[in-house]
Amino acid sequence: MAYLELEKLHKEFGDFTAIEEIDVSIQAGEFLSLLGPSGCGKTTALRIVAGFERPTSGRVVVEGKDLTNVPPNHRDMGMVFQAYSLFPNMTAEANVEFGLRVRGQSGAERRKRVEDLLELVGLSAAAKRYPHQLSGGMQQRVALARALAIEPRVLLLDEPLSALDAKVRVQLREEIRRLQTQLGITTLYVTHDQEEALSVSDRVAVLSQGQIEQIGAPAEIYNAPGTPFVAEFIGTMNRLEATVAEEGQVQVNGMVLAVTDARGLPRGERVLVLIRPEILDLQRADGAASSALVGEVVAHIFLGAITRVKVDAGEHELSADLPGHRAAELPVGSQVAASFPADGGRVLALSEQPEGPAERAPAGQ
């Protein structure tokens, strides 16, 4: 049975619906991320789990016990906030000790535990320092140690890294993941940074407008986005509007392309073909090309190991990631034809209102 269950959570603030419905089960020891754009209700969902907000309807269940009406200080949930959450009047040590004092642990026991935790987050040397004497990254480590000290049933993190600079962010997220795995603690992690979510989670739930768009392992979310919204939100995606033609083929601008994923779809249906930039290949097109996807190179974006080549193909703007030397053969202004292997594209049915982020088109499979 699932360890933490969010059952049909629904939340309204006045007449504004912050959460339409969130229904998800989390296994013991699992690391689940709630990922979504600003205002999609991630924080609200987390606060409902922590007990700071009551859901308008729905339940929060941990180990079969309904906690929906339990006040936050009796929930045993460790929470790490975005920033400014350390008690400014206490040293790092005293901050970590706070929850243990509340629980009435003996002095010796407390000191041992505080020491262990500060060591775990690599801050033994800073035990006696006040929050204002710690860097942003160190403050968040202390906040993490403080949340873990009480051996919470669930660890909740609300964008704990968003106030830190890029390098510390990457370092700390790996450390959070390492600690989480080591301690086997069930974790709910809120972020709007897709790279962060994909790199540390067991599963990612992509939220949009108070609903879960898709939930799955990072690779699944990345490789097989279930809705146009997810496809758009996660990574970069080329989108081609097309019509289903023969079995396993689609028509774009009157030209036929083979896409395995289009099999089984009714002929004439409007679909969206999604192709990752790393899948798309570019060739020099001399004269009249036979491909549907011809255009002019308009920009090169240097990304280190690869170069992203932008192509203006009439109705579509395409991006292709090529190794530097290949990109160099296709300077800005040259005519190119784009192609991709038949199994490299993903097909989603296009509903009546195209591109609306809330649309929940069935996955085309």
Added chain:
Amino acid sequence: MTRSGWFWVAVGLLYFLLPLAATAEFSFKDGDSYSFAAYREIFDDPQFRDTFFLSLKLAIVTIIVALLLFIPTVYWVHLRLPQFRPLVQFLCALPFVVPPIVLIVGILYVYNYQWVPGKYLGSPYYLVPGYVVLGFPFMFFALDNAFRAIDVHTLTEASQSLGAGWTRTLWKVILPNILTGALAGAFLTFALVMGEFTMASLALFNTFPTYINYIGQTKANPAAALTIISFGITWLALLGILFVGRRPGRTAVQVGGGAR
């Protein structure tokens, strides 16, 4: 600063310091020479001690009542009822608009009702509610500033998520971080009570300010000495505010963070 700037600073200082220096000089005058005679006379006067300690007690009680009343109130306004802050700010202006004389008449009227136990009627402590009202603006602004300097929501929620209830959160987490503001409010209230004349006088109590008034009308040199003493008390209170404002380790400043 420019030359004319310094000039005006000097004029300002003279304006404040000259009367003070003159008063001080006068307070030490003893015939043709100088002595502490006037001060001795004041300190030897049992009335001085009685009224001074009465005002001191009134100040302390007022401060305690005001803190007990206003810390939870301001906390709650910040945490749950931010929309009421303008209203509270408006209420703050009332003691300035409604003069103490109106206030004390109102309070005397209230105390004339039968339900007030007789023993409180003769007690100077019934000035306390009036003082709390008079001190409310000072206390509120001091506390309000302190609460604005900390992240009340996050600190409260962090404390709760660690298992603390309201009492512990208020006592261990919130109070230490607004202590500077609370102390500043306390010193201001202290100075206020030590100098409030109208209410005490109308209610016929002999507090320190009414004593100053009495001496001022009867004895010249001791009055000057008393002025200097009372001035010293006010300055000590102000110094107290400066001092608590500078204590390290209590500030709510945190490095890092930013985008929120």
